[in-house]
Amino acid sequence: MFEELGQLIISVSDGIWGTPILILLLGGGFYFLVYSRLVPLRYIGHALKILTGKYDDPNEPGQLRHYQALSTALAGTVGMGNVSGVAVAITMGGPGAIFWMWVSALLGVSTKFFTCSLAVMFRGKDSAGEIQGGPMYYITEGLGRNWKPVAVFFAVMAMVGVSPLFQANQLTQMIRDVLLVPNNIPVSFGSDLVTGIVISIIVGLVVIGGIKRIGNVTGSLVPTMVVVYTVTxxxxxxxxxxxxxxxxxxxxxxxxxxxxxxGGAVGAVIITGVRRAAFSNEAGLGTAPMAHGAAKTNEPIREGLVAMLGPIIDTIIVCTMTALALIITDTWQISNADGITLTAQAFDSAIPGVGKYILVICVIFFSMSTMFAFPYYGVKCLGFVAGAKYQHLYNYAFVLVIIIGAVSNLRVIIGLIDIAFALMAFPTVISTILLSPHVKRASVDYFARLKLEKSRK
Structure with missing residues (x-):
């Protein structure tokens, strides 16, 4: 029964990631880029200045500084998708899938600019009266209450999409294949279960602290894990x-x-690249706007500029480095491994003896920081659907799902997450297109004021 259910999930996932989702994500990104007159690409330097804290104001509404908001969002994107997700992309679609990941990411820069600007522009209040941001709020605040069923649909899909299934599975696989098996330590369903329980306890201790603790933790972990992985x-x-x-x-x-x-499968390679890019940087899916919607700022465009750096860091830089390591070492051709194990073999091939252990450290950082960030998104979504007084229950469900992910099949997990991501993309991108004139007007006003400010100095 479980095997049949797994095959059904994989089949549905493959079916939903077809031409419509390509048109939505790539076409939407192209529309945002043209409609904004290349604003996201023209103001990367200004975005970096914002990130340094130059424009931070503790008295403005919100919960996180610009840097913390980006760190929390990156903790949910710079993670296992960059390490094992790239390996999955190459094994499923060949090295050419990486090219389409680049294309998707470049267009995703504009998508992030629009979605995260809207997340601040149309912030709403949950049932407890606290200011919140994200697609479900800018759908209802920007398009009207008649759109609430669409917002609820997004929130429900997002609760599945931000589950820790993939991260827990790949961290468990890494521990099993790199630490236990090579040292002749017996492995079984039970050993994976124990690993999952340990991971769930560690994550549970952090996420119960709430978004402010998550912002502090990820603000420290994200730079560390990126540096260690990048150097290696x-x-x-x-x-x-x-x-x-x-x-x-x-x-x-x-x-x-x-x-x-x-065999006429060019479209399949494109789909694989876009699919893995979405898994990697989430542009157009709607999770990052929830983090950026919590930023301490009254300037929606400013936060949109910070957010657009995500796909550049995540996919253009980190994913490309992983892909080059797999291709340069020929691991993708000589190994039958998949996911994190394939990446570990590439590290071990290039740095015999210690490479795979360096990757273990990196993977712990990547997967843990993602699992620290994701519950915040789920909590927000449950709070929107069921009310703020119930939103904390998502944390407990999240911790339990870690154990399920640790003992589940990788392909089934990827299929389930991909289904949720595709269904999140439709309400996110469509509502963003409908609300894009608001971002256009706000950006014209913001950059006019910025130009005037510079002329006075």
Whole structure:
């Protein structure tokens, strides 16, 4: 029965990620880029200045500083999708899938700018009277109460999409395949179960502290995990200098030709790339606007500019480095492994003896920080659907789901999360398109004031 259910989930996931979702995410991103007249790309320098805290004002409404909001959002995106998600993309669609991840991320920059600007512009109040942000709030506040069923639908799907199934599964797989099996320690369903229970206890101790503690924790963890991972992967890449350019050539050529796209399957490679990019940076799915909607600011455009840095850091930089490590070491061709195990083999191949253990440390940072950030999104969604007094119950469900993820099948988990992500994207992108004139007017006003301020100095 469970096997049949798993196959059904995989089939539904493959079916829903077709032409409509491609048009929605890629077409929506292109629309936002053109409609904004390339504003997100033109003001990257200003976005970095905002991130340094130059414009922070503790007296403005909200719960998180700009840096904390981006760190919380990145904790939910710079994670296992960058490590094992890239490996899944290459094994499913070939190296060419990475090219389409780039395309999706570049368009996602504009999508993030619009969705996260709206998250501040149309903040609402939960049943406890606290200011909240996110698609479910800007749908109801911006489009009207008649759209509340759409907002509720988004919130329900998001509670599934931000579950810890993938992170718990891949962390458990890493511990099993890299630490236990090579050291001849017996593994079984029971050992995975114990690992899941330990992870759930650790995560439970953090998430009960609420969003402010999450902001503090992720603000420390995200830079650390990115630096450690970046240094290691760069070492792998530059220790094979002759293979760097050929690796990029492989990615670009395979995006349009080659074994991975023969038989009229070019669309399948594009879908795989967009699918994994969505899993990696979530542009257009609607989770990041919940974090950025909690930012301490009265300037929606300012927060949108900070948010747009996410896909650049997450997909263009981190995912590309992972892909190069897998391609340069030829691990993707010589191994039958999948997910995190494939990435571990690439690390071990390039840095024998210690590479895989460095990855273990990185994976712990990636997966844990994501699991620290995700409950906040789920709590917000449950609070919107059932009321603020019940929202804390999501934390307990989240901790229990960690145990389920630790002992479940990877492909089924990916399928379930992908279904939720696709169903989140439709209300998020469509409502953002409908409300985009508000962002356009606000951006014109903001940059006019910014220009005037500079002229006075």
């Amino acid at each position: 992967v760069l070492y792998i890449i530059f220790s094979h200098p002759a293979h760097i350019i050929p690796a990029f050539q492989t990615i670009i050529e395979d995006a349009f030709t080659g074994d991975a796209v023969l």
